[in-house]
Each structure stands twice: as structure tokens, then as C-alpha cells.
Amino acid sequence: MGEVLGVGVTHYPPFSGTDADMAGLLRRTMADPGIPAEAKDPARWTETARREWGDDGGATGAAEHREALVKGFEQVRAAIDDFNPDAVVIWGDDQYENFREDLIPPYAVLAYPDLEVRPWAQAGDSADMKGKPNIWGEPYDATFRVRGRPDIAKHLATGLLERDIDVAYAYKQAHHPGLPHAFLNAILYLDYHRTGFDYPVIPFPINCYGRRVVSYRGFMSEIGDKRELDPPSPAPARLMRVGAEVARICAESPWRIALLASSSWSHAFLCDRTWRMWPDTPADVRLYEAMVKGDLDVWRATTLAEIEAAGQQELLNWFPLVAAMETLGRPVPRWSAFVETEVFNSNKVFAVYR
Numbered sequence: 151m152g153e154v155l156g157v158g159v160t161h162y163p164p165f166s167g168t169d170a171d172m173a174g175l176l177r178r179t180m181a182d183p184g185i186p187a188e189a190k191d192p193a194r195w196t197e198t199a200r201r202e203w204g205d206d207g208g209a210t211g212a213a214e215h216r217e218a219l220v221k222g223f224e225q226v227r228a229a230i231d232d233f234n235p236d237a238v239v240i241w242g243d244d245q246y247e248n249f250r251e252d253l254i255p256p257y258a259v260l261a262y263p264d265l266e267v268r269p270w271a272q273a274g275d276s277a278d279m280k281g282k283p284n285i286w287g288e289p290y291d292a293t294f295r296v297r298g299r300p301d302i303a304k305h306l307a308t309g310l311l312e313r314d315i316d317v318a319y320a321y322k323q324a325h326h327p328g329l330p331h332a333f334l335n336a337i338l339y340l341d342y343h344r345t346g347f348d349y350p351v352i353p354f355p356i357n358c359y360g361r362r363v364v365s366y367r368g369f370m371s372e373i374g375d376k377r378e379l380d381p382p383s384p385a386p387a388r389l390m391r392v393g394a395e396v397a398r399i400c401a402e403s404p405w406r407i408a409l410l411a412s413s414s415w416s417h418a419f420l421c422d423r424t425w426r427m428w429p430d431t432p433a434d435v436r437l438y439e440a441m442v443k444g445d446l447d448v449w450r451a452t453t454l455a456e457i458e459a460a461g462q463q464e465l466l467n468w469f470p471l472v473a474a475m476e477t478l479g480r481p482v483p484r485w486s487a488f489v490e491t492e493v494f495n496s497n498k499v500f501a502v503y504r
Contacts (some may be wrong), residue, residue, distance in 0.1 A: 393470025
């Protein structure tokens with residue numbers, strides 16, 4: 151019988167940049183002419199937002215935010231090291247990076263071999279780090295090896311198809327020469343102190359951006375920019391069924407598998423009801439409190455419309471994780487942290503299940 155670890159992290163792109171750049175998404179939003187001037191006036195912001203913004207455009211606040219995120223990654227990395235997995239399955243979103251107009255699967259298993267990746271040279275526009283300096287001072291052409299486990303990936307895809315979960319799979323990249331940032335950033339951040347990350351990785355992309363994945367290329371836009379939308383993402387409850395079957399397949403396998411959800415939660419630039427200035431913190435807190443209590447009926451009852459209204463599209467990556475842990479009889483995280491922010495685009499959550 152196999153063993154399964156569950157963990158969750160953020161892949162927040164500005165975390166890889168400098169503190170001076172971390173509030174860049176908010177600065178871009180403040181330049182949107184469709185947002186009322188009063189919403190962009192710091193004097194009218196909440197105390198939390200004013201404190202984070204400070205008198206230096208968020209640079210000091212970014213240092214505090216970074217400290218909290220580093221602690222979260224250290225906790226999760228320690229759990230992964232203690233577990234010593236044969237492979238890490240990562241649920242992450244593909245923001246018009248590898249999947250584009252020729253194919254948008256609802257989700258897929260990528261049975262890749264070992265890859266040589268260049269995160270700074272290959273950064274896509276949706277990663278918001280293209281051409282910017284990184285916090286490690288690594289050169290533009292810095293190269294990393296990401297190990298794969300095609301045999302385990304094929305076993306997972308086979309098991310899902312045999313259990314009536316129609317999943318796509320692939321053996322090589324389509325449009326992205328490396329790995330989309332939801333996967334690569336998770337690896338880079340779990341190796342924040344650059345000690346190496348040698349665990350094989352199986353990317354499990356989810357079409358979180360759904361209606362906006364091709365029409366808006368999975369990224370931010372001005373609030374008045376209205377386009378014809380794409381078909382939707384898979385429903386949250388559907389993703390929970392996928393996660394439950396993944397857990398069963400892994401538990402019945404001969405391997406030690408870490409299941410990892412990679413995303414921040416509500417994204418300000420996707421939330422119209424906050425004028426795209428702030429994340430929808432009440433919506434995030436509602437699901438976080440249910441998660442730490444193990445009350446996953448709240449998650450099962452959450453609709454895709456609610457997810458989209460709150461700017462929580464990327465949170466769809468967490469639905470299979472929580473369902474997987476519930477299926478294995480451990481619905482309550484052993485440890486978790488909720489890192490709240492208003493200025494730095496998205497609330498971040500970390501979790502470790504025993």
C-alpha cells in the first residue's frame with residue numbers, strides 16, 4: 151500500500167521578484183481609467199491597506215509579507231522532506247501557457263521526463279515576471295533540472311480513466327518550453343534557500359481560468375475590457391471527485407506520493423466587486439475556516455459562479471486536495487496558515503495534512 155502526504159502552497163509570481171516590485175499588480179490596477187478615483191485614493195483605503203502601502207509604494211510591507219510566506223514554505227518543505235516522496239503531484243492552473251486555442255482540457259496529467267527549465271527566460275506574460283530581476287539575483291538564463299516520473303504519471307492517468315474520470319494526458323509540452331509558473335514557482339519557492347529540490351514532479355494542470363483562459367489569456371485586464379467569454383472551468387464539486395479518486399489510486403499504489411495544491415486564493419485583479427483593488431477576503435475566510443474544521447460540505451456546496459465572483463479561480467486547485475485528504479480520513483490539516491493582504495493581490499494559504 152502507498153502512503154500519501156497532502157500540502158498546499160502559493161505560487162504568487164511577485165514573490166520571486168524584489169520587494170520594490172511586489173505591489174506591481176496593484177499599481178497596474180490603479181492605472182485603469184475605468185476604476186473610480188475614490189477607490190484608488192489611499193486616504194480612503196482600509197487601515198490594513200494603508201499600512202501595507204506605506205509611504206514607499208508597498209516596499210516595506212512587501213518585506214513583512216515575504217517573511218510570512220518564507221515561513222510557510224519552510225513548514226511545507228520540512229513536511230515534504232520528512233515524508234521523502236517518490237513523486238510530488240502538483241495541482242496548478244495553466245494560464246494560457248502550455249494549453250492554448252488548439253486544446254484546453256478541463257484537467258490533465260503530464261507524464262513528462264526530466265526537464266531542463268529556465269524560469270526567467272521562459273516566464274510567460276501571465277507570470278508577471280518577464281524581464282524583471284528575481285530575489286535570488288539569478289541570471290536570465292539560469293537553468294534548473296526538474297525530475298519527472300512518467301511511470302507514476304501513466305499509472306495515475308490509467309487509474310483515473312478506469313474509474314470513469316475522463317482525464318487528458320501528455321508526454322511532452324505543447325506550447326510552453328518548460329513548465330507553467332503554477333508548477334515551476336511552487337518548486338522554486340519550496341527551494342527558497344536553494345538547497346535543491348530533487349523530488350520528481352507530476353504536473354496536474356486544471357483549467358481554473360475557464361471563461362477567461364483564451365479570451366483574456368488567463369491574466370488581468372482593464373475593467374471596461376469586455377470580451378466574448380470561453381466555456382467554463384470544471385465545477386468545484388467535480389474537482390473534488392477527481393481528488394478523491396487520485397487519493398484512492400495513490401493509496402493503493404506502491405509509492406509514497408505527495409499531493410500539492412499550488413495557488414493563492416482570491417485574486418484582486420479578478421474580483422469586480424472590490425473594483426479589482428483587493429482580494430475577496432470574506433470569501434476566502436469562509437472556505438479557510440471550513441477547511442481547518444474539516445467541514446468540507448461547505449466546499450462541496452460552493453458553486454463555480456461563487457468562485458468566479460470572488461476572484462477565486464485559482465482556488466480550484468485546492469478542491470481536489472481537500473477532497474483527497476477527506477477520502478483518506480484526515481480532513482483537518484495538521485498545520486495551516488492564512489496570510490492576509492490587501493495590497494499584494496491575493497491572500498495566501500499554506501497547509502500540511504499528516
